Amino acid sequence: MRELTYWQAISEATMQCMADDPSVLVLGEGVDDHKGTFGTTKAAYERYGAARVVDVPNSENACAGIAIGAAANGLRPLVVHTRADFMFLALDVMVNLAAKWRYMYGDQGGVPVVTRGVVGRGWGQGATHSQSPHATFAHYAGLYVATPASPADAKGLLVTALRGDTPVVLIENRNLYPLTGPVPEEPEPVPFGVGRIARAGDDVTVVAASLMVHEAERAAEQLAARGISVEVVDVRSIRPLDERIICESVARTGRLVVADTSWARYGLAAEVAAVVAENVPETLRAPVRRVALPDSPAPVSWPLEEAFHPGADAVVEACLALVGDDRGSLPRLSSVAAEFHGPY
Amino acid sequence: MTTTPVGVAPAPDTVDPAGPDAALIRDMVRIRCVEEELCDRYRDDQEMRTPTHFSIGQEATAVGVCAATGPDDLVFTGHRSHAPYLAKGGDLRAMVAELYGREAGCARGRGGSIHLIDRAAGFAGSAAILGEMIPVGVGAGWSAALRGRSSVALTFFGDGATEEGVFHESINFAQVHRVPVVFVCENNLYSISSPLRQRQPAGSTITDRVAAYGLWARSVDGNDVYAVRAAARAAVARCREGAGPAFLELHTYRWREHVGPGWDHDHGYRAKEEIDDWIARCPIRRATDAIRDAEPRVDDWVRQWEQRYREEARAAVRFARAAAWPSVANLLDGAYETVGR
Numbered sequence: 001m002r003e004l005t006y007w008q009a010i011s012e013a014t015m016q017c018m019a020d021d022p023s024v025l026v027l028g029e030g031v032d033d034h035k036g037t038f039g040t041t042k043a044a045y046e047r048y049g050a051a052r053v054v055d056v057p058n059s060e061n062a063c064a065g066i067a068i069g070a071a072a073n074g075l076r077p078l079v080v081h082t083r084a085d086f087m088f089l090a091l092d093v094m095v096n097l098a099a100k101w102r103y104m105y106g107d108q109g110g111v112p113v114v115t116r117g118v119v120g121r122g123w124g125q126g127a128t129h130s131q132s133p134h135a136t137f138a139h140y141a142g143l144y145v146a147t148p149a150s151p152a153d154a155k156g157l158l159v160t161a162l163r164g165d166t167p168v169v170l171i172e173n174r175n176l177y178p179l180t181g182p183v184p185e186e187p188e189p190v191p192f193g194v195g196r197i198a199r200a201g202d203d204v205t206v207v208a209a210s211l212m213v214h215e216a217e218r219a220a221e222q223l224a225a226r227g228i229s230v231e232v233v234d235v236r237s238i239r240p241l242d243e244r245i246i247c248e249s250v251a252r253t254g255r256l257v258v259a260d261t262s263w264a265r266y267g268l269a270a271e272v273a274a275v276v277a278e279n280v281p282e283t284l285r286a287p288v289r290r291v292a293l294p295d296s297p298a299p300v301s302w303p304l305e306e307a308f309h310p311g312a313d314a315v316v317e318a319c320l321a322l323v324g325d326d327r328g329s330l331p332r333l334s335s336v337a338a339e340f341h342g343p344y
Numbered sequence: 345m346t347t348t349p350v351g352v353a354p355a356p357d358t359v360d361p362a363g364p365d366a367a368l369i370r371d372m373v374r375i376r377c378v379e380e381e382l383c384d385r386y387r388d389d390q391e392m393r394t395p396t397h398f399s400i401g402q403e404a405t406a407v408g409v410c411a412a413t414g415p416d417d418l419v420f421t422g423h424r425s426h427a428p429y430l431a432k433g434g435d436l437r438a439m440v441a442e443l444y445g446r447e448a449g450c451a452r453g454r455g456g457s458i459h460l461i462d463r464a465a466g467f468a469g470s471a472a473i474l475g476e477m478i479p480v481g482v483g484a485g486w487s488a489a490l491r492g493r494s495s496v497a498l499t500f501f502g503d504g505a506t507e508e509g510v511f512h513e514s515i516n517f518a519q520v521h522r523v524p525v526v527f528v529c530e531n532n533l534y535s536i537s538s539p540l541r542q543r544q545p546a547g548s549t550i551t552d553r554v555a556a557y558g559l560w561a562r563s564v565d566g567n568d569v570y571a572v573r574a575a576a577r578a579a580v581a582r583c584r585e586g587a588g589p590a591f592l593e594l595h596t597y598r599w600r601e602h603v604g605p606g607w608d609h610d611h612g613y614r615a616k617e618e619i620d621d622w623i624a625r626c627p628i629r630r631a632t633d634a635i636r637d638a639e640p641r642v643d644d645w646v647r648q649w650e651q652r653y654r655e656e657a658r659a660a661v662r663f664a665r666a667a668a669w670p671s672v673a674n675l676l677d678g679a680y681e682t683v684g685r
């Protein structure tokens with residue numbers, strides 16, 4: 001299969017959905033500029049112009065509400081935020097209206113608004129420009145939330161979102177944009193709520209989302225040389241969450257690490273641990289480990305930032321602890337994002 | 345090296361070498377020199393790992409406004425923070441150390457360029473989520489009034505931030521409660537690469553809209569530092585008298601790219617001629633031209649200031665690079681108060 005980068009896959013899904021369905025339109029600050037939202041909206045703007053790829057005022061709250069109104073009246077808005085942190089300004093209507101619309105009006109139809117938010121570290125993006133708020137949105141019944149890790153899933157989940165009738169939040173880690181992978185040429189949907197075994201293994205299960213899937217795969221590679229066999233489960237969507245793939249894997253390995261780019265408390269890592277505790281507690285041979293952010297806002301200073309964001313090495317440490325091994329001569333792995341070079 | 349703290353309305357006898365009008369030029373030159381030095385270092389060394397929004401070309405807004413403030417007045421800003429920080433008297437070395445992520449930084453390396461603070465100077469904080477420091481400025485001014493103080497709060501933001509709902513909500517509240525706050529809008533015509541005309545309706549201005557709430561609102565040439573100072577003095581005086589909030593729309597222009605040290609004529613969103621046009625309206629040059637008849641030595645002063653402040657900027661960079669990094673052991677410090685400290 002031909003390969004695309006993650007950003008190209010998103011761009012292609014957008015283009016194909018816009019071609020198939022004239023009601024799809026893209027809204028976002030700067031979606032029409034030369035950078036085109038990390039390249040993802042550029043081709044769509046060049047093809048469809050300002051009528052369907054709309055640069056909007058800096059009004060996240062209003063624009064989210066406007067997207068809901070447009071969706072209630074026949075359009076399929078794809079709202080884009082260059083930092084997911086800006087979605088907090090839209091939280092009210094996304095949570096109090098979009099998530100609840102179908103239910104509180106007696107199931108007479110939904111508001112299919114799709115919102116893409118970019119997350120992840122760059123250089124000193126700091127406290128308010130590098131948060132991963134997927135769990136915040138997943139907390140509320142009525143929204144679907146996905147965290148695609150591969151180019152194929154970035155495309156397929158966006159296609160599903162733009163064809164469905166449920167409001168969706170897609171969280172994209174900016175460090176994934178340059179990664180390549182095989183992507184189907186056709187707009188093939190990837191369903192929500194179906195995880196994927198990114199790498200099979202027997203000794204430890206690492207459940208991960210988004211960028212952490214890649215970090216977990218790199219950790220698994222290193223641990224394989226040590227004779228430790230790690231299974232990596234990519235949840236793909238965090239709501240709905242594929243509980244079965246998680247529980248089946250843990251039932252086989254007896255050990256669970258959950259790796260996330262957000263905080264452990266009340267987050268994806270907590271939810272996955274709860275799912276295992278509720279369903280297959282007797283299969284656990286060791287306590288669950290969560291690889292997540294330390295309990296502080298993100299610092300800017302380089303050494304603090306390096307210590308703050310977990311990567312492959314933190315996954316290695318957690319797996320070693322679970323099997324009762326120590327690091328020995330294993331070299332430290334840097335994280336995928338550490339290769340990012342400025343200036344922003 | 346002794347420099348009068350800028351923005352703290354220096355007493356005439358401490359102004360070197362002459363008068364408050366020349367001091368405004370001096371303060372603009374200082375900010376320009378610092379920012380140009382930081383741009384070069386940022387680009388060439390890649391050691392300042394923090395997204396940085398420079399104010400080169402916009403110095404008259406910060407300097408003119410802060411010259412109308414006193415030491416007890418508080419300034420808040422958005423992401424374009426360096427110029428107001430320095431104009432209010434913020435510590436240069438602490439700012440540069442912050443950009444270098446050092447413990448000696450004004451936010452101990454935790455916040456970066458967009459989270460500057462110097463409480464002693466009355467620079468009360470900058471933050472980069474658009475519009476969020478607008479209500480904070482209102483709250484600070486309201487607090488002063490409720491506690492019977494005569495200090496005023498000022499909050500800087502761009503034209504883009506006026507599109508956020510919170511801008512209008514804040515204006516409304518401030519007017520209803522007669523809050524002593526000056527809203528300072530630096531209208532530089534762009535929000536990243538989106539031109540104003542694509543984001544706001546033609547046929548009315550930001551000032552018109554604010555005036556509709558009943559505020560005292562003025563639209564001013566933001567590259568004329570003397571006009572800015574005059575308008576800011578009037579605004580601050582009204583606030584101090586309890587006459588309610590004031591709004592300033594200062595028309596200016598950013599020379600460099602939105603974020604980062606580069607030029608951006610090749611990004612396709614604005615013409616080189618437009619940038620050149622605004623460079624010809626350089627606020628430092630305009631102020632110098634304006635006072636040359638009265639102060640024939642002004643060009644010599646500017647040359648001396650340029651030398652002095654380039655050296656001061658380089659010294660600040662040396663200080664920052666030699667300063668200690670924060671200790672990873674203290675990563676969590678400050679997330680919550682330390683009980684018993």
Ligand SMILES: Cc1ncc(C[n+]2csc(CCOP(=O)(O)OP(=O)(O)O)c2C)c(N)n1
Nearest residue numbers: 086424472473474502503504505534535536
């Ligand atoms: C709520 C929010 N939305 C979007 C952004 C991204 N952003 C950062 S600066 C900026 C442009 C703001 O323009 P303006 O307010 O005019 O200030 P300027 O950069 O021109 O000084 C934008 C859109 C943000 N930081 N916060």
